Amino acid sequence: xxLLETQNLTYIYGEGTPFRIAALQDVxxxxxxxxxxxxxxxxxxxxxxxxxxxxxxxxxTEGKVLLNGEDIHASKSATRAARFKVGLCFQYPEYQLFxxxxxxxxxxxxxNMGLTDAEIREHVLRAAEFxxxxxxxxxxxxxxxxxxxxxxxxxxxxxxxxxxxLILDEPAAGxxxxxxxxxxxxxxxxxxSTGKTVIIVSHSMDDIAEIASKVVVMQNGAPVLTGTVGxxxxxxxxxxxxxxxxxxxxxxxxxLKAAGVDVRTDIYTLPEAKRELLxxxxxxxxxx
Amino acid sequence: xxxxxIEFQNVSFRYEADESEKPLPLCVENVSxxxxxxxFVxxxxxxxxxxxxxxxxxxxxxxPESGRVLVDGMDTADESLSYDIRRTVGVVFQNPDNQIxxxxxxxxxxxxxxxxxxxxxxxxxRVDDALKAVGMYExxxxxxxxxxxxxxxxxxxxxxxxxxxxxxxxxxxxxMLDPKGRKEVMDTVRRLNRxxxxxxxxxxxxxxxxxxxxxxxxxxNAKILLDGTPQAVxxxxxxxxxxxxxxxxxxxxxxELRANGIPIRDGVLTADALADNILELLGDA
Numbered sequence: 001x002x003l004l005e006t007q008n009l010t011y012i013y014g015e016g017t018p019f020r021i022a023a024l025q026d027v028x029x030x031x032x033x034x035x036x037x038x039x040x041x042x043x044x045x046x047x048x049x050x051x052x053x054x055x056x057x058x059x060x061t062e063g064k065v066l067l068n069g070e071d072i073h074a075s076k077s078a079t080r081a082a083r084f085k086v087g088l089c090f091q092y093p094e095y096q097l098f099x100x101x102x103x104x105x106x107x108x109x110x111x112n113m114g115l116t117d118a119e120i121r122e123h124v125l126r127a128a129e130f131x132x133x134x135x136x137x138x139x140x141x142x143x144x145x146x147x148x149x150x151x152x153x154x155x156x157x158x159x160x161x162x163x164x165x166l167i168l169d170e171p172a173a174g175x176x177x178x179x180x181x182x183x184x185x186x187x188x189x190x191x192x193s194t195g196k197t198v199i200i201v202s203h204s205m206d207d208i209a210e211i212a213s214k215v216v217v218m219q220n221g222a223p224v225l226t227g228t229v230g231x232x233x234x235x236x237x238x239x240x241x242x243x244x245x246x247x248x249x250x251x252x253x254x255x256l257k258a259a260g261v262d263v264r265t266d267i268y269t270l271p272e273a274k275r276e277l278l279x280x281x282x283x284x285x286x287x288x
Numbered sequence: 289x290x291x292x293x294i295e296f297q298n299v300s301f302r303y304e305a306d307e308s309e310k311p312l313p314l315c316v317e318n319v320s321x322x323x324x325x326x327x328f329v330x331x332x333x334x335x336x337x338x339x340x341x342x343x344x345x346x347x348x349x350x351x352p353e354s355g356r357v358l359v360d361g362m363d364t365a366d367e368s369l370s371y372d373i374r375r376t377v378g379v380v381f382q383n384p385d386n387q388i389x390x391x392x393x394x395x396x397x398x399x400x401x402x403x404x405x406x407x408x409x410x411x412x413x414r415v416d417d418a419l420k421a422v423g424m425y426e427x428x429x430x431x432x433x434x435x436x437x438x439x440x441x442x443x444x445x446x447x448x449x450x451x452x453x454x455x456x457x458x459x460x461x462x463x464m465l466d467p468k469g470r471k472e473v474m475d476t477v478r479r480l481n482r483x484x485x486x487x488x489x490x491x492x493x494x495x496x497x498x499x500x501x502x503x504x505x506x507x508x509n510a511k512i513l514l515d516g517t518p519q520a521v522x523x524x525x526x527x528x529x530x531x532x533x534x535x536x537x538x539x540x541x542x543x544e545l546r547a548n549g550i551p552i553r554d555g556v557l558t559a560d561a562l563a564d565n566i567l568e569l570l571g572d573a
Contacts, residue, residue, distance in 0.1 A: 043469070274545065277566065278550070280566075284570055
């Protein structure tokens with residue numbers, strides 16, 4: 001049984017009005033324990049609407065969301081349980097910081113779970129460590145931190161609830177290359193050391209190519225490609241056609257292929273790219 | 289008349305600390321930089337390197353602590369010149385949502401020039417022209433908040449163009465956009481530079497965007513670390529990595545291929561250029 005599953009999930013915004021629009025159409029998705037799933041798609045493809053269903057924030061117009069095999073809308077208590085088991089960290093989460101100290105902000109979630117003070121403290125410290133928050137920051141105002149630091153505090157606030165599934169909507173958006181690498185590395189490390197499931201929403205294949213075990217490509221409210229990173233890149237032309245950025249390296253191969261050269265296009269890392277081009281050159285009798 | 293539209297002469301700047309606190313460190317330190325008319329200059333640097341402060345110094349939003357900034361010869365420290373300075377150099381910021389002031393696209397674009405006292409007929413012409421220049425003319429009667437991020441940013445750029453600046457400074461205008469929006473903005477800015485000769489200073493942390501500029505300036509730790517053609521700057525891969533930046537991936541691949549005896553031309557920085565170079569080599573075989 002999958003840890004999390006959607007069955008024929010459909011969601012309509014503005015039902016009964018002239019602005020009716022189907023944001024999700026018949027989505028069937030399953031997530032296993034311990035996976036790192038990347039959901040990618042361009043703006044308006046339905047990816048954010050999809051993840052807001054996974055912890056019960058939005059209720060499906062049709063279809064179901066199953067957590068450990070149980071419909072999260074079966075009862076009020078099931079919905080409430082889903083909110084704690086599935087932690088959702090929104091885009092630009094640093095705008096949601098509100099407490100007077102970093103410690104209080106991170107502890108807001110665990111406190112609402114009804115834990116004891118000692119347990120709350122443990123949760124907060126564990127989460128802070130995952131995102132590299134220094135001890136000295138704990139009593140500082142979160143608003144005195146830099147943008148990247150605020151982002152990490154906000155992510156820690158969701159991690160501190162120790163959800164079975166952690167969902168992050170565009171965790172690296174707007175950060176510089178160093179900040180991006182740090183946040184993504186942190187998330188990867190969190191998954192490896194806790195064994196928990198992580199779902200990352202992104203419009204950048206570059207961000208998730210190296211860490212995702214499974215990729216779901218969304219277009220017009222439904223997945224158009226699902227598979228390992230390699231499998232999805234085999235259809236790299238399709239990624240371009242749905243308006244996604246493919247990594248620069250993949251672009252080189254797409255252009256070669258478009259010019260009639262027989263090359264693979266499921267390439268996104270430097271060593272692989274080098275190998276494939278050297279093979280190509282050798283075949284054509286160069287590079288001796 | 290100088291051939292430089294903006295001159296930074298030994299400019300230093302720091303933000304004011306709260307009372308009782310120690311003074312903050314300089315975030316621009318002794319920077320000298322000339323922006324030539326008609327150039328497309330990319331400014332690269334990670335967060336906190338001082339690149340955004342440079343943008344704000346360029347049209348007298350901030351005034352240097354020491355040194356001078358001259359805009360077409362006008363000293364930004366002279367308050368009586370600030371209208372002329374801002375008419376010459378326009379700045380576009382990162383978040384399009386913070387830059388929209390009106391509820392209809394064309395009214396938003398008209399806001400700046402109207403404040404400059406442009407007469408109605410001329411205003412109409414300028415707004416239409418600016419919206420056409422960014423490819424948003426069909427949306428002139430739309431509500432800005434319903435546009436996509438890339439479209440909003442293009443409206444913000446149109447608002448700048450309508451003031452007929454000689455130079456636009458864009459501070460990470462693509463950081464909050466998706467790939468499609470990023471491309472729309474990049475294409476628009478390139479066209480303005482090429483077709484209208486508008487000087488562009490493009491602040492970014494995307495290496496790929498900097499690769500197609502005439503000149504790349506790299507900021508680190510409040511100072512200019514590198515300044516040259518994209519080819520020259522991106523040949524310093526080690527140094528860039530040390531300060532948390534990188535070279536475009538296609539350039540890194542080109543370097544690997546060269547190291548393995550494949551004669552890729554120097555200065556190949558983009559995926560398209562690399563693919564074309566490989567096709568040429570295959571053709572010769």
